[in-house]
Amino acid sequence: MQATPERISERLEAVRWGVREALNESGRGPDETRILVASKYYTLEQMGALAGAGVEIVGENKVEDLLRKQEAFEDAFEWHFIGHLQRRKARDVVSRVTLIHSVDSVRLVEELAKRAPEEGVEVLVQVNVSGEESKYGVREDEVDPMLEVIGETEGKVRARGFSTLAPLVEQAEDVRYVFAKLRTIRDRLKNRWSSRFDLSELSMGMSNDYRVAVEEGATIVRIGRALIEEPREARS
Numbered sequence: 001m002q003a004t005p006e007r008i009s010e011r012l013e014a015v016r017w018g019v020r021e022a023l024n025e026s027g028r029g030p031d032e033t034r035i036l037v038a039s040k041y042y043t044l045e046q047m048g049a050l051a052g053a054g055v056e057i058v059g060e061n062k063v064e065d066l067l068r069k070q071e072a073f074e075d076a077f078e079w080h081f082i083g084h085l086q087r088r089k090a091r092d093v094v095s096r097v098t099l100i101h102s103v104d105s106v107r108l109v110e111e112l113a114k115r116a117p118e119e120g121v122e123v124l125v126q127v128n129v130s131g132e133e134s135k136y137g138v139r140e141d142e143v144d145p146m147l148e149v150i151g152e153t154e155g156k157v158r159a160r161g162f163s164t165l166a167p168l169v170e171q172a173e174d175v176r177y178v179f180a181k182l183r184t185i186r187d188r189l190k191n192r193w194s195s196r197f198d199l200s201e202l203s204m205g206m207s208n209d210y211r212v213a214v215e216e217g218a219t220i221v222r223i224g225r226a227l228i229e230e231p232r233e234a235r236s
């Protein structure tokens with residue numbers, strides 16, 4: 001596995017091109033999807049390569065990694081948190097990231113509200129669209145009650161939209177329904193909650209399926225391995 005800074009740059013360019021193409025093909029504007037690099041597999045050296053390649057947003061899964069990498073690259077990126085967040089670690093994250101993609105319980109919302117800085121913290125509600133295949137996120141029918149609770153934090157926690165983890169499949173087309181369904185949920189709730197939240201964001205799509213996610217409306221794709229591994233061989 002070769003992941004020199006040059007290769008990382010080349011692969012990032014390929015992902016940018018793929019995102020732009022998917023936006024264009026689905027009639028969306030060229031800037032409607034942001035690329036976040038899911039940096040859990042990246043060494044500090046490779047983080048440097050991401051900065052050099054012009055990556056703007058990185059997302060970490062673990063609080064320890066966030067702290068360690070931020071120490072070295074604080075100003076180089078906008079930092080998001082994308083992994084499962086334990087309540088006892090909420091306080092370490094709230095002031096360090098601009099968006100938490102993985103809010104999946106009322107108790108976590110309450111903890112975030114308690115620990116958030118004056119200006120509050122922005123979050124996405126993680127939805128388990130596919131049912132039992134993925135264990136992360138709330139069910140669709142739990143989303144509205146969750147937004148109620150977020151509303152009660154009086155701006156300490158602010159909902160900006162939704163995220164999902166699609167099941168792992170061989171063919172990206174097989175998870176198109178997951179992305180389409182999250183968009184439908186977003187559209188419905190965006191209207192209903194428009195007086196209190198701007199629920200525009202849809203964080204969905206990873207290395208293997210980001211084009212399909214963009215076609216279905218992703219505003220943020222989370223790209224991990226695609227920049228450091230050779231692409232998987234196409235399977236028939």
Ligand SMILES: *Cc1c(COP(=O)(O)O)cnc(C)c1O
Nearest residue numbers: 038061082206207222223224225
């Ligand atoms: C690792 C990770 C990704 C990126 O996955 P790849 O398949 O490596 O692109 C995206 N989202 C989350 C929450 C992750 O943990």
